[in-house]
Amino acid sequence: xxxxxEDPQALSIQExxxxxxxxxxxxxxxxxxxxxxxxxxxxxxLILIRSNEREKHSGRLRVTLDTSKKSSSLLITASRAADTAxxxxxTDATGGGADGLTFGKGTHLIIQP
Amino acid sequence: GAVVSQHPSWVICKSGTSVKIECRSxxxxxxxxxxxxxxxxxxxxxxxxxxxxxxATYEQGVEKDKFLINHASLTLSTLTVTSAHPExxxxxxxxxxxxxxxxxxxxxxxxx
Numbered sequence: 001x002x003x004x005x006e007d008p009q010a011l012s013i014q015e016x017x018x019x020x021x022x023x024x025x026x027x028x029x030x031x032x033x034x035x036x037x038x039x040x041x042x043x044x045x046l047i048l049i050r051s052n053e054r055e056k057h058s059g060r061l062r063v064t065l066d067t068s069k070k071s072s073s074l075l076i077t078a079s080r081a082a083d084t085a086x087x088x089x090x091t092d093a094t095g096g097g098a099d100g101l102t103f104g105k106g107t108h109l110i111i112q113p
Numbered sequence: 114g115a116v117v118s119q120h121p122s123w124v125i126c127k128s129g130t131s132v133k134i135e136c137r138s139x140x141x142x143x144x145x146x147x148x149x150x151x152x153x154x155x156x157x158x159x160x161x162x163x164x165x166x167x168x169a170t171y172e173q174g175v176e177k178d179k180f181l182i183n184h185a186s187l188t189l190s191t192l193t194v195t196s197a198h199p200e201x202x203x204x205x206x207x208x209x210x211x212x213x214x215x216x217x218x219x220x221x222x223x224x225x
Contacts, residue, residue, distance in 0.1 A: 033214075042206065042218040043157075088156060097210030099146040103157040 005104060006089060012110040019076045021107040024069075024087030030095030032065055034074050037087045037106075043088075046074075051097075076109075085113045115141050117209050119217025125199055126224055134192045134220045136207035142187035143209035148180075151219075152205040160205075163190040197224040 013019055017054045023031070034046040049056045049065045049072065056063045062075040076083055086108045090101040116176040126132050136146055144165045149157040161182050162170040169182035179201075180195040190209075194201055206219040 040204070040221065043216045045213075045216075048213070090157075092166060093216075096215070097145060097212075098162075099148075100159045100162060100208070102150075102159070105156045108154075 002044070006087075006107045008107060009105065010108045010110070011080060012112060014094045015079055015081055015111050015113050017079055019079050019083070019109055019111075021028050021087055021109070023072045023104050025089075025091045025102070025104070026070065027091075027093060029067075029091045029093055031092045032072050033090045033092065033101065034061075034063060035088045037088065038085045070091060081111050081113045083109060087108060115209070115211040115213075115215040117215045119207055119220055121202075121220055122218060123221040124223070127140055128198055128224055131195045132197055133221060134205055134222075136192070136209070136217050138215075140189045140210070141209075141211045143211065144187060146184060146190040146207055146209045147199065147214075147221065148182065148192050149206045149208070150188075151206065160190055176196045183205070192225045194205040194222065197222070201225045
């Protein structure tokens with residue numbers, strides 16, 4: 001069942017600006033992951049943050065996790081036109097590969113040149 | 114790295130026919146694979162968990178007789194959409210676990 005909620009559902013910003021997307025979930029997790037999906041295409045794994053981590057960086061990406069609030073945020077700095085895509089958070093309850101991932105509703109990000 | 118191959122990437126079929134989608138783990142064995150469905154402008158919803166050598170586990174609301182899953186080997190799971198109808202038109206994507214989830218590239222199904 002789907003448990004994640006992302007906001008905003010859509011975000012349009014100018015190239016060079018930072019984009020922040022938020023994700024909330026309902027049950028306990030082992031880790032939370034962020035994925036990107038270009039229109040009609042497959043998923044690209046961006047970053048994974050474990051439940052005992054609070055912040056993680058990867059290039060222009062910064063992810064935070066607040067397990068007390070059951071929320072996460074994805075920050076993309078210095079956005080580029082190529083960052084235009086849909087972004088999904090996905091929670092992994094057990095971390096052992098037995099249960100699959102539960103995806104949030106996603107944020108559609110548009111970077112205007 | 115782990116690679117999951119999914120075929121076909123897109124398919125158009127007539128209403129009432131059946132369509133088979135394959136998901137292969139190319140360089141690793143996957144005892145468990147997962148099938149997701151994504152309607153336009155929506156998120157991915159887990160349909161079922163495919164277990165090698167045993168019956169698939171379906172999520173609530175997913176019709177077992179309509180979405181047949183076979184996981185006959187450690188590297189192949191298939192999803193067959195039986196008696197397809199236009200409302201089954203969707204993007205279907207599989208994933209397999211190997212220390213992390215690896216996704217196939219998805220199959221765009223259009224039923225006309």
